[in-house]
Amino acid sequence: MTITAILLAFALCYFVRELGRLHRFEWLAPCVRRLNGWLEPVPGGPGALGFILLLLLPLLVVGGVSVLATALLGTLGAFLVSVAVLIYTFGPHDLDTDIGAIIHAEDDEAQARALGNLLGHTPPEAEACQAEAVEAVFREALERWFGTIFWFAVLGVFGAVLYRLTDRIDEGGMDLPPRQKALFHRLRQVLEWPVAQLMTLALGLATDFDSVLKAWREYHDEQGNGLFTGNNGFLYAAARRIVLTGHAARDGYADQLSGPLSCLRQAMDLIWRVLGVWLTVLAILLLVDVVA
Secondary structure, eight states, X not given: OHHHHHHHHHHHHHHOGGGGGGOOOTTHHHHHHHHHHHTTTSTTIIIIIHHHHHHHHHHHHHHHHHHHHHHHHTHHHHHHHHHHHHHHHSOSSXXXXXXXXXXXXXXXXXHHHHHHHHHTSOOOOHHHHHHHHHHHHHHHHIIIIIHHHHHHHHHTHHHHHXXXXXXXXXXXXXXXXXXXXXXXXXXXHHHHHHHHHHHHHHHHHHSOHHHHHXXXXXXXXXXXXXXXXXXXXXXXXXXXXXXXXXXXXXSGGGGGOOSTTHHHHHHHXXXXXXXXXXXXXXXXXXXXXXXX
8 A cells, every 4th residue: 555655646746736735834833933932931841842742743643634534434544644644745846847947947047046946045157056956856856755755655654744844844944942953953864864875776776886886985985974974965976976977868868868957857867767766666565565
């Protein structure tokens, strides 16, 4: 049921673009502010206790809805809740739509504005822009798609909600107490680490494994980080290596992608390949489970 829910939710988000309007988290900031205000008189309340409650309360709500749906509709109810949760926790924007808006912008000004939205700042010049664009595509793919898919596959609806809540609270620019902010940032690093590692592995399987492995090793050697420390830079380094050294341009469909924004096109093409590897593995695991 896991792979079916993922495929259906992803297909609905891709073909029914209006569903993107459901990816709204404006309610989160006032809830965080109100809960921390209530916990202000409690010693250490807005810190660790607030961190736990901000995650636990939404998970309890999702669990209650899932139990109710299962009681009313059985397995179908649980499946429908899973699809609904996935649709909501993908995003908060459609990545391929954002990339398309950059590539097919009406003029240079609109293109620069759309690219700046993706990068999070004013686009730099030439080669630096290409490297940052590739990194941004993979970073956004991890946050919008792969983090949700991985944790849904591991923990079901609770995993998908846990990842999206952590991502939105950590990146949403909310006014959090320092201790609480540090806890959310650390949790997000923990949640994203296995996702980035598996994306890197899938990228190697889908392109040039030796180049990806070399970039992965060089990143850890240069940063001086052990296997379980640091950030997701190893993924971005591998993606840059594949695109900027021309491996993507000599591999399959990507050789048809040209123009000043070819790096964006090639990076998005690689994301689709990585997603294909992930879904293939999930399908194989489903078949093994059915056979068993």
